[in-house]
Amino acid sequence: TDQAFVALESSIELLTKRNLLTLEEATELLRILEQIKMNVVG
Numbered sequence: 001t002d003q004a005f006v007a008l009e010s011s012i013e014l015l016t017k018r019n020l021l022t023l024e025e026a027t028e029l030l031r032i033l034e035q036i037k038m039n040v041v042g
Contacts, residue, residue: 005037 015021
């Protein structure tokens with residue numbers, strides 16, 4: 001599961017670098033990802 005989160009975070013960073021995501025969107029997605037991670041990992 002950790003690898004999946006790392007892959008998602010990398011994807012978000014890549015999209016942001018290519019200007020396909022705004023910084024606000026990226027921040028929001030990463031925040032949601034953190035919450036999911038906490039729920040899944042415990």
